[in-house]
Amino acid sequence: MKEFGYERVFDVSGALALAGADSGARYLGGGTNLVDLMKAGVERPTSLVDVRELPLDAIEAAEGGGLRIGATVTNSDLAAHPEVRRNYPALTQAVLAGASGQLRNMATVGGNLLQRTRCGYFTDVTKPCNKRVPGSGCPAIEGEHHNHAVLGASGHCVAIHPSDMGVALTAFDAVVSYETAEGPGELPLTEFYLPVGDTPHLETALPPGALITGVTLPPAPVAAFSRYRKVRERASYAFAIGSIAAALDVRDGVVRDVRLAFGAVASRPWRARAAEAVLTGASADAETFAAAADAELAAAEPLPHNGYKVALMRNLVVAVLTELAEEATR
Missing domain, CATH: 3.30.43.10 (Uridine Diphospho-n-acetylenolpyruvylglucosamine Reductase, domain 2)
Known part of the structure; x- marks a missing residue:
């Protein structure tokens, strides 16, 4: 070192x-x-x-409702907090699905959002990587990419963002607060991560030297009816090959409100806006859920060895939304 x-x-x-x-x-x-x-x-x-x-280690009610989560709150404390468990259960499930208990005891909310990709070419300094050395190339495109991006990638980088917590926060319209020498600022999490484009080494929209101070979850009644589902290659501590945070409000068989975000498919947690648009006001049934998944995944551009992720995410959408819809009728 x-x-x-x-x-x-x-x-x-x-x-x-x-x-x-x-x-x-x-x-x-x-x-x-x-x-x-x-x-x-x-x-x-x-x-x-x-x-x-x-x-910055408090979790407290936000002005106007919702929760404000300090940047140094540990992942363990976030997952265990009664208001998080009650009003944003998918967030608790996402945090518990990520890492081991020992790591959750150390990892912080701010640090989780800033964690970097686990792409093997990025973490191996003997290999080229545009994210690590701009302009050096992306060997994953022609090499090992079975767990790389199928949405929002570019010819310069196909790495994925590893956060589980970030997927649930994205689904619930979280806003990141930060401080700079010039004063405070805020970024919706959907704008926090920059598109890959031709500058994959530029990962967030934070100003230089900015310090994350917290994350605010706005009030969202639908979030109380939510779930996080993670698929990984082994049951023990492992990064996702595909995941989903979903919240669903169904009344009289019709979707009144919905939130969807995908993980392990892009360089950032992926808010599924196209799928949400299909679902809102539609019948809460498997056919609609499949159509919503297809609408979102129509933009997928899989590589030769990660095309399975398209089918995986389609199945996850249908399975998780079906479970939530069934629970709503009990």
Whole structure:
């Protein structure tokens, strides 16, 4: 590992000052992704600004309803919080589906959103990778890509975003709050991650040096009737090959409200707007659910070895929405 500086901070202004004084500084929360990448030589910060002790570890009611989740809340505390479990159950399920208990005890909400892809070419510094070294190429396109993107990719990068939590937050219209030296700002999570395009090394819309301070979940009655389903290659701790966060409000057999987001299919958690449009106001049955999935997946551009994801996601949509619709009639 490259030699680096380290300093722990206890207030947001101090964190911003340190990061502003060193363009190579990185914020350190739980370190469950950043430290691994430093060991591999992928990340080479000149200094770490430890933000774990910042007063950003609360989960509380947001003004106007919903929840505000501090950036240093651990994944374990988020999953266990009674209001999250009651009003956003898919978020609890998503967090519990990600990582092991030990990692959830360390990982933070802000850090989870900033975790980087697990593409093997990205994490191996002996290989070219446009995300790591812009302009060096994307060997995954012709190489190992069975768990890579089928939506929103480009000829420059086909890596996927690994977060489970981010999928549920995207489904529920979460908004990310941040601080900079110039003042605070907000980004809807659907705008937080940048499209891949020809600049896959630019991953978020955060301004340089910005510090995530929290995530706000707006009030959404439909979110209380939600589920997260993750498919992985083994039952133990593993990243998804496909996942879905779904919420469904059905009355008299008709879909009154719906939220859908996909995971492990794109460079960011994928909000399924086309599918939602098909579902809203339609009959809550398997035929409609399949049509909604087909509408969203019509834009899929699978590679030779990951085309299975299209069928997988179609089946997930139908299965999870069917379960939610059946529960609504009990």
